[in-house]
Amino acid sequence: MPPLRSQIQPGVTVDIVQKQDQPTGRLTRGVVAALLTRSPSHPHGIKVRLTSGEVGRVQAVISAQPNA
Template sequence: MPPARSQIQPGLTVDLVQKQDQASGRLTRGVVAALLTRSPSHPHGIKVRLTSGQVGRVQAVISPTGGEHNPG
């Protein structure tokens, strides 16, 4: 299950899937600029905008050490 909204905040590095990559599951890594989903959780992941301007749904939060951080 993707991380909840409470686990995501601006400045975190995340892996997300963009709309055009949903079929392939291709992940994009970037730094969160803004959270776009208002609900506490979403079955496909919380939608965010990255600092690069890309938009997608978060699949995993990447810890500062570079490993995945996906509690729960």
């Protein structure tokens, strides 16, 4: 099950799956810039925008500590 919204915050390193990568499941790693999903959970993962500008659904939290 993908992480809950409460486990994700700006500055945290995560693996996301972008819309175009959903059929293959290819993951993209990056740092969260903003949370786009308002609900506490989502069956496919919380949607976020990375600092690189990429948007996708979080599949795993890599570093739970925000990068200082």
